[in-house]
Amino acid sequence: MFARTPRLLLRPGWMEDDVALTLAINDPAILRNLSRAPAPYGLNDAQDFLALPQHPRMPRLLAFTRTHGAPRLIGGCGVHLNEEGAPELGYWIARPYWGLGFATEAARAVLGMARANGVTDIRAAHFIDNPASGNVLRKLGFRFTGQVERRHSRGRSATVDCLLFEEGEADRMNDDPAMDVYRDALPVAA
Numbered sequence: 001m002f003a004r005t006p007r008l009l010l011r012p013g014w015m016e017d018d019v020a021l022t023l024a025i026n027d028p029a030i031l032r033n034l035s036r037a038p039a040p041y042g043l044n045d046a047q048d049f050l051a052l053p054q055h056p057r058m059p060r061l062l063a064f065t066r067t068h069g070a071p072r073l074i075g076g077c078g079v080h081l082n083e084e085g086a087p088e089l090g091y092w093i094a095r096p097y098w099g100l101g102f103a104t105e106a107a108r109a110v111l112g113m114a115r116a117n118g119v120t121d122i123r124a125a126h127f128i129d130n131p132a133s134g135n136v137l138r139k140l141g142f143r144f145t146g147q148v149e150r151r152h153s154r155g156r157s158a159t160v161d162c163l164l165f166e167e168g169e170a171d172r173m174n175d176d177p178a179m180d181v182y183r184d185a186l187p188v189a190a
Contacts, residue, residue: 001059003109008102009071010061010109013050017062020073021046024094031155033130034092035162039155055080057117058087063106065097077106079114079122087114089124091136103136111140121167127153128161143168 003010013021022043025031031039038045054060060078064071075093082088089111093103114122124142126133134144142165151162 001054001061001113003059003061003113004066005105005109007065007067008074008105008109009064009066010059010077010106011064012054012060013062013076015047015050017073018043018046018050021050021062021076024073024075025092027095028155029095030092032153033127033133034090034155035125035151035153036090037092037154039157057114057119059110059113061106061110063093063102065102074102075106077103077110079110079119082123087119087122089122089137089140089142098132103133104139107136107140123167124165125149125151125162126165127151128163134163134165137165141167 001012022041022045025037025046026041028039031037031041052060058079058081060080061076062073063075063077065074073094074097075091077089077091079087079089089107091103091107091110093106111122124137124140126137128148145164145166147164149162149164150159152159
């Protein structure tokens with residue numbers, strides 16, 4: 001599976017991506033927000049990930065910029081089966097590319113591919129202290145289920161509250177408690 005978006009090329013990871021993957025993801029600020037990635041993330045971890053078989057209906061892709069020169073690995077996005085066997089969206093973006101809309105762009109393409117392959121009822125989650133991920137999910141049409149689950153983050157070496165999302169209606173996206181915490185922390189304009 002491959003996808004092209006206005007700014008990205010999404011493709012399966014190849015073994016020769018091992019160094020670029022290690023350099024892009026091995027950042028404590030990224031790893032703390034992932035529940036499945038080892039921390040620290042070394043070359044052997046990248047090689048193990050790249051050697052995983054691809055599911056025929058659920059894309060697991062690396063994201064490369066396709067503008068301004070040679071393609072650069074900037075993140076990853078995919079759909080995997082969670083602990084209950086339900087399809088779940090996951091993504092990460094390297095820190096230099098945060099806030100530029102790449103997570104939304106990559107996830108939109110991956111969701112389209114999964115849905116075209118008959119994968120439905122896709123879920124997603126984010127740690128409660130990562131409201132930026134909640135913004136991405138709402139832009140993609142996910143809604144907060146009202147459920148909070150404790151998940152282990154290897155990057156934090158801790159179990160953290162995680163907000164659960166499901167595919168939903170875009171007009172019902174403002175019930176994410178992480179956004180309330182985030183808004184409450186903003187300075188009040190005078």
